[in-house]
Amino acid sequence: MAIIITMLVLGMLLGFVGAGGAGFIIAILTLMFHIPIHTALGTSLAAMAFTCLSGVVSHYRGGNIAVTAGIVVGAFGAIGAFFGSMVAAIIPTAQLHWFTGGMLIFSSILFVFRLFLLKQPSAVREASAASENNYGFWIRAIILGLLSGLMSGSFGIGAAPFIQLGLMIFLGLSVRHSVGTAMLVILPIAIGGGLGFGTSGFVDVILLIQILVGSMTGAYIGAKFTNLAPKSVLKISMISTPAAAGLLLILG
Numbered sequence: 001m002a003i004i005i006t007m008l009v010l011g012m013l014l015g016f017v018g019a020g021g022a023g024f025i026i027a028i029l030t031l032m033f034h035i036p037i038h039t040a041l042g043t044s045l046a047a048m049a050f051t052c053l054s055g056v057v058s059h060y061r062g063g064n065i066a067v068t069a070g071i072v073v074g075a076f077g078a079i080g081a082f083f084g085s086m087v088a089a090i091i092p093t094a095q096l097h098w099f100t101g102g103m104l105i106f107s108s109i110l111f112v113f114r115l116f117l118l119k120q121p122s123a124v125r126e127a128s129a130a131s132e133n134n135y136g137f138w139i140r141a142i143i144l145g146l147l148s149g150l151m152s153g154s155f156g157i158g159a160a161p162f163i164q165l166g167l168m169i170f171l172g173l174s175v176r177h178s179v180g181t182a183m184l185v186i187l188p189i190a191i192g193g194g195l196g197f198g199t200s201g202f203v204d205v206i207l208l209i210q211i212l213v214g215s216m217t218g219a220y221i222g223a224k225f226t227n228l229a230p231k232s233v234l235k236i237s238m239i240s241t242p243a244a245a246g247l248l249l250i251l252g
Contacts, residue, residue, distance in 0.1 A: 003033060003207070004214040011218020013241065023104040024245040025211060030097070031248055035207065037096050041088060042197025043204050045081075045152070047211045049190035051219060055183045064180025069141060069171050073163070074185040076145030077152070078192030084153020085196025091154075097249050100155045104246030110161040111239045114168075114175075140170040148185065153193040160186065161242075 006028060013024075025047070029040040059065050088096065144166040152159045163185050167178040197203050 003029075003210045006032065007211050007214025008218040011215035011220075012222035013218075013237075023100065023107075023242055023249075025215070026100060027245040027248040029207075035204075037093050037100070038089065038197075038200075038202045039204050039207070041096070041100070041155075042085070042194065042200070042202030043207050043211065045085075045190055045197060046194030046203050046208055047190075047215065049187060049194055050212055051216055052183055052187045052190060054216075054220075056187055059180030059183055062180070064176055065184050066167075066171075066173055066177050066181045067184075069137075069167065069173065070181040070184035072138065072141040073145040073148070073167070073171075073181075074188040076142050077149035077163075077185055078188035080146040080149025080151075081153035081189045081193035082149075082196040084150040084155075085193050085200065085202075087150075087154045088197070089200045089202070096155075101246040101249030103151070103155045104242040104249065106246075107159070107161045108239050108241075108243035108246070110165055111242070114161060114165055115235050115239070137171065144170055145185070149189050149192060152186075152189050153196055159189075 007025070010024060010028060025044040026037065026040045029035040029044065030037050035043075056065070060067075091099065144163070148159050148163050148166065151162060160182055163182040164178045167173045167181055167185075168175065173181060194203060
């Protein structure tokens with residue numbers, strides 16, 4: 001029950017800022033409930049597959065998803081995540097804390113770049129880069145998927161800022177489409193990574209259910225407050241959430 005209540009509160013925060021939250025969930029599970037980090041990584045990544053599903057449906061209905069880009073990047077991301085989970089399984093626990101925490105802090109830095117420094121791509125560049133008939137599009141999408149999936153599987157994070165930046169920079173998507181499409185990309189990545197960790201015995205089914213009951217309920221409630229908050233508050237929350245999770249893992 002303590003895990004469910006904690007995930008409920010955490011889910012409200014994550015729903016408010018629109019983050020997948022695997023990194024924060026990992027930090028809480030390892031520090032507060034003393035769950036081994038490999039199990040925390042595998043179970044939280046598997047949970048993301050369920051929590052992302054409702055987000056994908058919502059973004060698709062809102063026209064925020066570049067479907068072809070999302071499917072291609074996500075499919076190869078799932079392959080990368082599966083093999084990334086094999087890498088995570090052989091990383092010692094102490095080092096994995098540092099690697100995962102460091103990647104979370106780095107992701108918060110990328111959020112600063114995305115929210116404050118990255119310019120919106122022009123309509124011409126966007127249309128050209130995202131064209132399905134452009135061979136460069138397919139090459140960039142495949143590479144982006146493999147790298148994002150490998151990162152997610154190895155460190156148990158959703159890699160949302162990395163994926164969003166990649167979609168904007170390499171495929172020319174707009175900020176709005178990058179957010180929605182990244183959610184579609186993370187869905188198969190979470191499935192691939194979850195399967196990989198599961199084959200290594202690092203997915204706890206009971207813990208998975210507890211995470212889902214709390215976080216999905218909390219995320220639904222938290223999302224209701226997103227449109228009520230000033231943009232400055234949302235931006236600060238998006239940046240500080242992964243940074244705080246990373247610091248907890250490194251210092252805890």
